[in-house]
Amino acid sequence: MRYINETLVIFSHDFYCQDVFDVIGKIDFCPYMQIFYPYAIQVYNSQFPGDDPKDCPRNLEKEEARRRKCNNAEYQDPYRHYREAQEAQVKHHWLWKVQFIFENCSLLRNFEGILFLVEDDFYLAEDTLYYLKKLERQGRIHCPECKMYIMGQTTDYSQDEYQSGAAKKDYWWVGNGLGMALRKYFWKLFKYCKKSFCFFDDCNWDSTLMVVTATCIPGGLKILKPLGSRVFHLGSCEGFHRHKAWKTTDVLNKVLRTLNHNRNYLFPEHVFVASDFPVLVKRTTPYGGWTDIRDHEMCLRIFNNQSLSTADLRKIHQNLFT
Structure with a gap:
């Protein structure tokens, strides 16, 4: 990168x-x-x-x-x-x-x-950090209420989404993005939610974070993320999200095809914010495993x-x- x-x-x-x-x-x-x-x-x-x-x-x-x-x-x-x-x-x-x-x-x-959290089974496009720098500049102007940048999505992407170079406003929830980029300001806010985080009966940190931030942080956890993903999950065939029909190489090849198809739209000169926030849907049901x-x-x-x-x-x- x-x-x-x-x-x-x-x-x-x-x-x-x-x-x-x-x-x-x-x-x-x-x-x-x-x-x-x-x-x-x-x-x-x-x-x-x-x-x-x-x-x-x-x-x-x-x-x-x-x-x-x-x-x-x-x-x-x-x-x-x-x-x-x-x-x-x-x-x-x-x-x-x-x-x-x-x-x-x-x-x-x-x-x-910025602290950029990347899991050990993520694949990053070569312009990930470049785009993140551009995204932060736009975020300071057009989304000062955004407390995090999310650099990947969890769906397939069309050529048009990369072509625009655009980012959109959203709320963070599990399944709505990969690759968290945050500053110490978020950590200071999150510390006020420590009791909610520690006592919520869910052994998944991300599911807990989704519920806690939606109820503890004023206005919810607002984010900016690119329409064309820069972070991809390769671990669909291993770990907690196992898919028996896939191989890691199959997932990687699919990612590389997507990036190769859109190679002319990587490293965009301009990044702009394309939409306003959708309606926030709060989930409160825990998945368990955290009662002890x-x-x-x-x-x-x-x-x-x-x-x-x-x-x-x-x-x-x-x-x-x-």
């Missing part, structure tokens, strides 16, 4: 793997750093926030859980499921990395620029910039029995 050499790339790990470290160590086209989620279940593999051997299995009936006296027998979600460490970690890690970058990283303590009071307490401590020792984690665990 153009401007990648001027960009600090941060890899946030929740899994320790030498093969991954070796690949990152070969990067020579941009400055980079690595940060490490300190409460990874790979390390805490037999205690909270990992899976304690005495925790209730996900699908155990509540009466049986009580009979067994497993740790979190009283904390079943409305779908009759108990906590899963692997699912819970995704939400904790997302929160921790944003909090760490904006508040704890000495290198970035005074950073007021240990996750609530840990989430609040991350927000409050409280470092957690093994003793602290044990204390959080004891809250189950008080």
Whole structure:
């Protein structure tokens, strides 16, 4: 991507793997750093926030859980499921990395620029950062109320959408975009929503964010995003969004065809805002998996910039029995 050499790339790990470290160590086209989620279940593999051997299995009936006296027998979600460490970690890690970058990283303590969040299975067009710079200039003028830029969409795109170089106003919700670009101002607003975020019974950070920001941030989470996507999701055949009929190479080839077809419209000279905001539809139904009071307490401590020792984690665990 153009401007990648001027960009600090941060890899946030929740899994320790030498093969991954070796690949990152070969990067020579941009400055980079690595940060490490300190409460990874790979390390805490037999205690909270990992899976304690005495925790209730996900699908155990509540009466049986009580009979067994497993740790979190009283904390079943409305779908009759108990906590899963692997699912819970995704939400904790997302929160921790944003909090760490904006508040704890000495290198970035005074950073007021854009933090662009990219998942490990995203593919970015070569003009992504170029377009983001243009989009921010327009956003300051034509959408000062926009608190985030979203650089990708989740649908297929026509040639006309790229040809115009336009962006549109919208509200952020799950499925309405990929690649969040935000500033510390958003983080400061979001911190006022910490109790709502930490207590909402949904182990998905994005679903929680959608509900919380729609109700906690005045006016909702307003965004700008390009009509022609610059960020694409390649992980349709793996992970949480598995599609058995697809292969990663098939998805990549489709993305490359789209970009090649529209190559003359990348790096637009002008970006303009094409529409006003649609009607905001609020969703309030949680997906569950976040009923355990240990996750609530840990989430609040991350927000409050409280470092957690093994003793602290044990204390959080004891809250189950008080």
